[in-house]
Amino acid sequence: LGAMGLGSVAIIAMSSWLNAAALAGSAAVEQHLAETVQDYQGALERTHEIALSAQGLERDVARVRQSFEDLSEQEAAGSLSGLAGRGAVFRVxxxxxxxxxxxxxxxxxxxxxxxxxxxxxNQILSRMRALTVEPGPVQARSVEFSEQAVRLAGLITRLRQLSVAPLVERAAQDLAASVVLPELDGSNEEQRGAQGATITSVLEVLAQRAATLERAAQDVQAMPPAADTTYTPISSADAVILYARNFVPSWAGAIAIDLLPAVLVMILAITQGAIRSGREGAAVEDTLTLAELRAALAAVRDVDVAMQESPAHRRPTAEAAPLPDESVREDAPGHVTPIKST
Structure with a gap:
């Protein structure tokens, strides 16, 4: 009984799985396509956000550039080193x-x-969304969906490579490390000393600006990247299991189809039981149907005909009468024993 019960459950489970795949297989595959589109959309938007953050470093670079241009103008007016003109400090x-x-x-x-x-x-995503709801066989649409997914994956990779954050980080590191110091062009030792001190201060400011720019680029690179998304084709039978929670009515219908024979057997068993219980305690003539009555009458007629035609039931003749000196004795009802006279 245990083995039969376990086998029945296994059969119902497999059959209901196949029935659910038949009932909701296409819808489950479409659900898988829709989920994949959402994943790709999230990856595209996240990658674009990181790329825009890297493009925002342009403002930081412009601010640092403008500060050095302003310092050069001040040096040209003689406000930094005290020497007006385009000398060594100005050139740095x-x-x-x-x-x-x-x-x-x-x-x-x-x-x-x-x-x-x-x-x-976004255009590729629009086409992928259209493929999830277009009429027609879902398997044919899945082929084109896979092609679009490959294109979108390549585009997301290219968008990641367009990020300028690594470039800005390397440029900030080189900004303070690679400085070509011009020859001091002061007319005397005092002016050259002032130029040297000013250049030292400029290099310190340059290192600070470069460090700030490098940290900004590192913050952009530290942003969590988009999760890798890959479209995996899936069959309808696997899709109904993967998205079973979305197709509870289909699963209920699939299981009901498997349990329908058992329900019919139970209905027949209950009906037959009710019929038998209704016949208990009733006389035969009360439960006798018309067909049974006809069959009984036909049987009686057949018995009568057979008895009339049988030699054992014919009337005895005078020659077959018993001898006068013999008598009979009845020992028991229905049994007669001949007795000879003395």
């Missing part, structure tokens, strides 16, 4: 402002690429 400041201007221009060239990649990604 202009040197660094030019490097930062080049970095700023390089970052600016990435902005259209980032925007175009994000727009293309």
């Amino acid at each position: 400041l202009r040197q660094k402002s030019a490097e930062l201007a080049g970095l700023e221009a390089q970052i600016a060239t990435q902005t259209p690429l980032v925007n175009d990649a994000f727009a293309e990604g």
Whole structure:
């Protein structure tokens, strides 16, 4: 009984799984496609957010560049070293402002690429969403959906590579490390000493600005990246298990289909039991049906005909009468024993 019960449960489970796949298989696969689209959309938006944060470093670079340009203007007016003109200090400041201007221009060239990649990604997502609800066989739509998913995955990878945060970090490290010091052009030792002290102060400020810029780039790179998303084709039978919680009515119908024969057997058993209980205590003539009555009458007629045609039941003749000197004795009801006379 235990083995039969376990086997019945296993059969019902497998059959209900197949029935659920037949009832809700296409809907489950479409649910899988919709979930995949949401994952890809989250990955695209997160990657675009990180790329925009990296593009925001352009403002930090511009601020540092503008500070060095302002210092160079002050040096040209003689406010820093006390020597007006475009001397050694002015050239150092202009040197660094030019490097930062080049970095700023390089970052600016990435902005259209980032925007175009994000727009293309949204177009691919729109097509993928349309594939999840289009009419027709879901398997055919899954093939095109897989192609679009591959395109979108490549675009997300390209969008990650467009981030300028690593570039800004390396440029900030080189900003203070690679300084070409010009020859001091003061007319006397006192002026050259003032220029040297001013250049030392400029290098200290340069190191501070570079450290600030490097930390900003590191903060962008420390942002949690988007989770890797990969579309995996799935069959309808596996989809109804993966998304079983969304198809509870279909599972109930699938199990009900398997249990329907058992319900029918139970109904018949209860009905037959009720019929038998209703016949208990009733006489035969009360429960005799018309068909049974006809069959009984036909049987009686057959018995009568057979008895009339049987030689053992014919009337005895005079020659077969018993001898006068013999008599009979009845020993028991229905049994007669002949007795000879003395």
